[in-house]
Amino acid sequence: MAEDAKTPAPPPPPEGEKKPSAEMPAAPVSNAPVKPVAPAPPAKPAVPADSTTPPKPAAPAKPTGPVPLLWSSPLVEKYRSQYGTALEGQTYLGQNYLTVKSELIPNILRLLRDEEQFDYCVDITAVHYPKREKQFDVVWILYSFPRNERLRVTTQIADGASIPSSVSIWPTANWLEREVYDMFGIQFDGHPDLKRILLPDGWKGFPLRKDYGILQQDKEWVQINLGIESGQ
Amino acid sequence: MNPAMNSALNSGLNSTAGMAPVATPYFFYGLAALAVVSGFLVITRRNVVHSALALIVTLLSVAGLYLMLYAPFVAGVQIIVYAGGIMVLFLFVIMLVNIERSVKERRFNSMWPVGLSAAGALFTLFVFAFAKGRALFPDRMMSLPESSNTQQIATMLYGDAGKIGPYTFAFEIASLLLLVAILGAVIMTKKKI
Amino acid sequence: MPNMIAIWMPNFIMSYLGSTVTPGEAGSQFWALIYVLIIFAGVSVAVMSMNWLERKALAHFQIRLGPMRVGPHGLLQPIADALKLMLKEDIIPSEADQFVFWVAPLIGLLAAFTVYTVIPFGPSQAVSDMNIGILFMLGVSSLGVLGVVVAGWASNSHYPLIGALRSSAQMVSYEVAMGLAVVSAILMTSLNEKGTGTLSMIGIVRAQEQQGIWFIFKFFPLGLIAFIVFAIAMIAETNRAPFDMAEAESELTAGYHTEYSGLRWSLFMLAEYAAMIAVSSIAVTLWLGGWMRPFVRLLHGPSWDFIFSLFPGLTFLGLAAIAFVGVLRMPAHSFFKIQKIGLEAFGGLLGFIALMLLVIAIAGRSQDPSIGSRLNESIGYIYWFLLKVAVFMYLFIWYRATWPRYRFDQLMRVGWKVLLPISLAVLIVTAIVGVLVA
């Protein structure tokens, strides 16, 4: 990457993800204690740095892929001291994430917004692992405008369990949680209007679960409406 | 040029006094019947929009009657103000009425005897005026020239050549009254002016 | 018998041409009927050609070609459209109020066509010259809104209802400013020895003839301001862009005629375009001198009269030239053969009309009352009147291509808070100036 060196922009820090060139707050969050984006732990990711890229992928990266590393930063330290092992910080390819016990969810999200200035909830989604005991990973992707930093918060919940809604923390969670409910059937307690959003209200099942085959809906439809066994 | 045509034209132009009636009496009877029938429809239709449409027909036929009386100005004003303006506002309000509900509504409330007696009294008055008032009204058409109808109304309302007309005061009072009514309506409906 | 007709016919036509008043005033029912028929057919044809012109002009504003397939340059498109609309299924929604739904387009159409009875295409080229002509026109054209309102209500659907509510409020509001602007023009007619004005459409043009000035230039800039107020209000009255609230397609799908289709829908279109022509005619009559040719005072005399009388022929000659240029520009491919022939024929027709008009202009240039000079005069009147109206029609299209749509509250604000005070002030000032001048 010879071009990188030539750029007028400040030389990128080790993580490709966070270049502190964000220009921000015109309005809202100006009372931020300006910690000049320090959560870059110096020693960690030998893997994802820009300089190492060209040789790496030459070999099919299958066996020696990058692995999640422990993420140590003031943020993680602070909350670990508060909550102990219920919370764990990791980093993968330069992207940081917190794994949190589901009981902590509303607290930790609120603290992240209020104390750590993660004022923008980028996305809420879920992943289904049917073989696990706690079947679902619920993922919050957060972003902080003042810190120009992304953070993922992950928690595991079981099928049928519900989890507190974060609409009161970020209003944007409204539709995002509805979509998670629509696709996975995860209940969000305290959501103002939890109902299907993309699928018709009468839809059966939750399509993004792994046990939801892509053909069953179609099959059922042709069986009822066309009287044939399968539309395939 | 055809002399016959020319003379006809000239006579048509110059003779304001011996004006032929605009149309035969049949027109009168037709318009009057239309006005009565549609007036009847106004009060009997259950659907208010139909009533309003019937009312428009009534007003238009009355305008036709004015035309027959060589009062085109009044006819024009009747069309503009009543048929064009007021009825549009009527319809504006009526459109917001729930028709299905109003159709189911009872037609006549308990005040119907009062209304009936008032209508009866009015009818008696008309009959009385028609029977006894022959002497009061001229038994023939007033020979106002059609072409100066507007000017004549102006003279009545505003006076002519420095003189105040007979109805100037009443006219101005009426306009003032209407102005007050407009202002009142605006103030009552508008919270913030 | 043929001989009789041969003698009688010219005499009869002459009797008409010789008259200096309208058939209505002359009491000639026959000619009045002929006029009504001519006007009805003429307006229908005008609406159709206006339709073509609008699509074509709008297309060229918007770097498109517009209709090109049906006939050369889409000339037959309006006919094709009319046929299509007539053959389309006539749908009445089952929840609609059947009778009112049926009668609504007729109300609009009736109102739009009735006003043509008093439009003066020339001093004697009108069905009738009513004493209250302008009042009649405003009154009857204001009845057109009833059709819109009632159509919106009868559809029993939300969008048409909102469209109807909008247009009723809009038309009633703009009528006020429009009326006041009209009154200030009528005031100007009273500036004569007698001091009495007139409401008659012909009388208004006559007053401009006598004063030797179009009212748009009278008491400059008073006449101009009143004219502008009217010109704005008349767009709102006809529900055209940028005031096309009632049928704002991006908000209300099609507004009051959303549920209409086929012939009934085309009646609404017919009424709309007829109303556009009608209000333009009012503007032309009141402020632009009606049938008067331009520069009557500045460039007068028989030779100027002759030069101006050549204009109709020259216009048609120009149109024919455009048609033939179109023929030349057509690709030399056998596919265009029929189109070429069609356009040539059309150009030829225009050229023939141009030739006829020029012949009449040359033959009728003498001042003595011959059939030629009378014909020449009449053609001049009608030509100048229609030309002025056509300018307005073009402006209607131009506005539509240029401006975004007003929002409803802004429209009302413009009507009540801008146009109304202006027209009121103009009226008062005109009255004062008029008194001072008199």
Added chain:
Amino acid sequence: MSAPTGEDTKNISHLAPSNRENSDQGETERKNVGGNDLTFENPDKTYLDSNELIINMGPQHPATHGVLRVILKLDGEKVLGTECVIGYLHRGVEKIAENRTYTMFNPYVDRMDYVAAVSNGLGYCEAVEKLLNVEATPRAKYIRVILTELNRIASHQLWLGTHALDIGAMTPLFYTFRDREEILKIFEKYCGARLTTHAFRIGGCQYETYAGFEKEVKNFLTFVAPKIDEYETLLTTNRIWMERTKNVGVISAADAIALGVTGPVLRASGVKWDLRKAQPYAAYSEFDFEIPVGTNGDTYDRYLVRMAEMRQSLRIIEQAVNSIPEGPIMAKVPKVIKPPVGEIYHSIESPKGELGYFIVSDGSTQPYRLRVRPPSFVNLQALDIMVRGLLVADVVAVIGTIDIVLGEVDR
């Protein structure tokens, strides 16, 4: 709240598509994002039903830009509240991804935001590259930037045309389509497709630029710059346009951030945030450009911001096309793409806002889970607070100004 009764409810379900027929359309209580109650209850049996009117805008409506359905609760013409009903174009993109290999899924992303297909492809390819820990070659990055910025201009042009048409100005639509055509021609010459381009591959680009590509792009730059001025002469100082857009659909910066709004909508509210600057991807860190911001967060500012963005895109393209490096266009990626186990989130600044891909790999050739973070979907959520208290005509303007593409909202 009271049970669903009366005509209003009947009306909604009557207008609803059949698959919603048996659902609880008549639900009487709806909440907005801010938590304020918005009750859709039937007014009491007043004789005059003038209190409120519930109308159904869409899914077949000329101004909803596709199959968006907005239920409007009106007081006269004033909007008391809205509810968006979406999903009519839902194709289950995320489910499809789980059943396709990484390479096979690549063309599908073009079908989300189909007016900015190149951006979608860029986001997806970069996300997978990140998961693979590969980086595209410099030349590929430059080509990507050029095409993506061209696509941004095309998307903004389409937005401008339709937005102006919504507000009643017909003519800009045709001007913008005329000029967008030039961009589509470049796309077509480059990769054979005009709309759903599938321009990029994981690891770079499949195609080398065609002969004369740079010249054509430069020609386009000189062609389109005056055209953008032309659009502005039609609209920017037009009084009606200003009256229709100023102070309409205002959203404050705080609200915008709370609602997760991104892209030009956020920037028009005064937040100077653009992923191309904040977290540069592709080759954006090498170009000099500005982030246009607005002040009021109204429709007019959003218009100005997008117009300025088009000009900035021209700047980027000009720099890129002048300094496009030589070299390979594909990085070395395995034939069979099998990323290691892990999760990655990568987002780019699409013309609509932040377009993110969250990919979970289980080490197989197919994504275990692929989540798209669609900017249109999230931005559309702000519609409700933007239109409250405005008129019906403004709803149309605001839907236009958010710049949604239903393919992306519904996926």
